[in-house]
Amino acid sequence: MGQSKPKIAISACLLGDEVRFNGGHKRSELCTERLAEHVEFVRVCPEVAIGLGTPREPIRLVGDIAAPRAIGSVHNELDVSDALHDYGTQMAEQLRGISGYIFMQKSPSCGLYRVKVYGPKGLPEAGGGRGLYAAAFCAEHPDLPVEEEGRLNDPVLRENFLTRVFAYADWQQLLADGLTSRALTHFHARYKYLLLATHPEQYRALGQLLGGLNKHNLHELAPRYFSALMEALQKCATRGTHSNVLQHISGHLKQTLSADEKTEMQQLIEQYRRGYVPLVVPLTLLKHHFLLHPDRYIAQQVYLQPHPANLSLRNAL
Numbered sequence: 001m002g003q004s005k006p007k008i009a010i011s012a013c014l015l016g017d018e019v020r021f022n023g024g025h026k027r028s029e030l031c032t033e034r035l036a037e038h039v040e041f042v043r044v045c046p047e048v049a050i051g052l053g054t055p056r057e058p059i060r061l062v063g064d065i066a067a068p069r070a071i072g073s074v075h076n077e078l079d080v081s082d083a084l085h086d087y088g089t090q091m092a093e094q095l096r097g098i099s100g101y102i103f104m105q106k107s108p109s110c111g112l113y114r115v116k117v118y119g120p121k122g123l124p125e126a127g128g129g130r131g132l133y134a135a136a137f138c139a140e141h142p143d144l145p146v147e148e149e150g151r152l153n154d155p156v157l158r159e160n161f162l163t164r165v166f167a168y169a170d171w172q173q174l175l176a177d178g179l180t181s182r183a184l185t186h187f188h189a190r191y192k193y194l195l196l197a198t199h200p201e202q203y204r205a206l207g208q209l210l211g212g213l214n215k216h217n218l219h220e221l222a223p224r225y226f227s228a229l230m231e232a233l234q235k236c237a238t239r240g241t242h243s244n245v246l247q248h249i250s251g252h253l254k255q256t257l258s259a260d261e262k263t264e265m266q267q268l269i270e271q272y273r274r275g276y277v278p279l280v281v282p283l284t285l286l287k288h289h290f291l292l293h294p295d296r297y298i299a300q301q302v303y304l305q306p307h308p309a310n311l312s313l314r315n316a317l
């Protein structure tokens with residue numbers, strides 16, 4: 001994990017700022033109470049930033065679903081599409097140091113998925129679109145972990161998003177420390193079990209990619225490696241893939257554990273696989289054994305603690 005708290009940009013209304021069109025907010029308990037201790041939030045309200053006051057006339061997306069416009073819902077001569085797009089591009093440049101972004105859902109500016117786009121008959125088009133500010137921002141940061149606050153109520157999506165945020169911050173730290181072939185190879189080794197839990201095929205593919213690493217192609221290959229890693233980590237691990245990883249890791253203890261301890265470990269992994277106990281249960285026992293019998297290779301694995309322990313993200317998996 002990176003040494004300091006990762007910076008996460010966030011729609012300002014989610015932090016309780018009264019910046020919505022109606023002068024209200026959408027304060028998120030998850031963000032303000034659980035996450036705020038572990039990350040540094042950077043609040044952004046694009047609609048206020050482009051000069052729309054508070055309270056203001058609401059805007060909505062209309063027209064072509066692939067390229068909608070942001071238009072006033074009462075005065076349709078009000079068109080802030082270009083202003084939102086330009087501000088998204090500007091902030092993408094300004095916020096290069098962030099490791100993730102939490103957007104407000106359904107917003108014609110900030111929404112990421114299925115935002116209503118009104119077609120020629122004045123009805124929402126199937127599938128919806130993306131808020132114009134969010135679209136412009138994300139186009140400049142294709143590897144950045146982004147999520148809507150509403151989706152973070154799902155424990156699997158929440159854990160997946162925060163795993164990616166801390167991995168992104170880890171990579172930023174590696175670049176800040178100085179990219180070398182050795183550092184990149186070591187980075188990949190540390191992500192072995194995390195990748196095996198999310199995307200085993202990609203773990204092998206990335207290993208092959210790094211097999212061709214040399215001092216001449218390092219700076220061309222490293223960003224390709226990182227983009228593929230971030231894409232692979234978007235896949236959510238399952239009880240099945242987590243159980244496989246727990247089995248692999250516990251294999252490193254086969255010379256040290258007694259027969260009874262091995263049986264206990266196997267039983268807990270099986271109970272987790274069947275959904276009787278959360279992931280934190282077999283993981284805690286594993287960590288306990290590695291505390292008593294340290295293993296340098298396992299100790300460096302990000303999988304064991306991809307995010308701060310007291311976020312308790314694995315209690316709900």
Ligand code: SF4
Binds near residue numbers: 048
């Ligand atoms: S959703 Fe975005 S534009 Fe709307 S109030 Fe929140 S931060 Fe501002």
